Amino acid sequence: METVERAVPLHRLEVPAPQQLPFAIGSFDSIGALSRASFPHRHTFYEIVFVTSGRGAHVIDLSRWELRPPHLCFVVPGQVHYWENATDLHGRVILFTEDFLLDHPGDRDLLRALGERPWFSPAGDDAPAFARLVAELEREYRAGQEGFASVLRAYLHVLIVRASRLAGSVAPTPDPTGRPALVSQEFVRLLARPGPEVWEVRSCARRIGVTVGYLNEAVKQTTGRTPGQLVREVRTHEAKRLLVRTDLTVRQVAAEVGFADPAYFCRFFRRETGISPGEFRRGSGAMHHDYRIPSLAHPESPP
Template identity: 60%
Template sequence: MRGTTVLPGTPCSAPRDGEPPVHRLEVRLPDEVPFAVGTFDGIGPMSRAGFPHRHTFYELVHVTAGAGVHVVDLDRHVLRPPHLGVILPGQVHHWEDVRGLDGSVVLFTPEFLVDHPGDRELLRRLGERPWLALDAADHARTGRLIAELSEEYAQGAAGFASVLRSLLHVLLVRTARLPGPAVPDAAPLPGRGHQSRAAGLAEEFARLAARTAHEAPTVRECAERLGVTPGHLAEAVRAVTGRTPAALLREARVCEAQRLLLSTGLSVRQVAARVGFADPAYFCRFFRRETGRSPGDFRKHHDRRAASLEPGDRSA
């Protein structure tokens, strides 16, 4: 890929023993845009990595051929191409038993969306239905748009970054229109400017909640970090998501715990500590209350950990 690569060679080391590796989008030159598009082969072997890992960037995958399974967090998606998939920053994913995998991959950082900040909300909502089966017409339209992205990226002509952002915006809007499991619309707010500010604040809060799940911050602490009052934060988050900040903080901790239970060999005590619980027994009660089952039962039911991520094994 011209000027851009995803972790050539080997993956990054896990941030702490037993946790999934974190991959970042690397650019060789500071003036290169944080964006890449190409085939699975063109992007490189990390585009079809068979071990659980996270990204600091967004990834769209247009699967045109192949067999196997794509695993995102707790969901297993059997390949029956064509598909369009969305992987959000922080999610744990990997490919399992894939054969003949072909298609295109689009990679970009949150900062790349500067021209269309509303695309972050689109991506958040697409993340709630991240694996879409395409009919012939949608498959063809998606392929044409990605081909345009690839051509523009390869040419690198004057203003290509703005063109890439515009084409990506069209791709995301059209993807959001595709049929699939219903995604509730955000509750409207009076005034477009008010709605935009609330959506931006709610998005910042969601990212903060995911990033700090191990710290177990309070709503007040989050509001202080974001420079707003707890009341203002609660109003914005409820207006956009229909939920309270406290509920989203709990969800972020549960989601992180589920990821660690599913994709690592950490003990329940270690997972509890990773998500901010000093008392493993209290963590187990919390987990059962939020999910309906104990951490041990959850892991047993979803026991698909990768041996390469067991504590002390750095072979990945």
């Protein structure tokens, strides 16, 4: 974590798992004052904002975006953002955690790319189409009928894919030399296909055709994170998916994500998530049923 970021408040989605679904949608008023915070802050969760009216600006990672609704905005975990002189904000705010993407793991990469170009202005038929899709998400969430969690995931997947189409090429803008960005993009593409070839940074570097040192420099330069951090995220996410969506034993899940020693896998999983694989599997049943999140937690300083 960069030193300059330590003073920036970190907001978490208040999910007393396994009793709550890690997803929320509502107006700026119903989500709460933090949804229009005027001070720089970060999230541990994803935020999608569909602004239908309002004045002011939204600042994301030092880039200032003047409001000219309708606007569709994507904020990914770790990005620093805040509202500047914003008044009369209307629209919908969608909040969800990484665990909510287990049905569509590829959405993580689309969201990461959308976060590089976070503001879009739907025009023509696109604007009412996005408005209808967001309205359906909220209607399903409010109704809370049996099976609504899977419907929410499906609607969210459609929203993310359509936003990616609207954005056109959502890859990060290459730096002046070009090569580091290309290497980083190839690394991200590798991680989008979880398997033995991506469980180690050294294997990824070999497949791309660069040294481990160069891969570290390129990925850190273009994403602000190390390849090791991203690989750990992918291994953890794939392990979660297998624990929730299959009947594989913990030993078998460990082998699928590249751990020959199940005990070492369990230590890795607990370090990355705070709980054991067994605890995550037992809690996932309730988490994926009909429970909704009440609010955002109070801001807190990062550890």
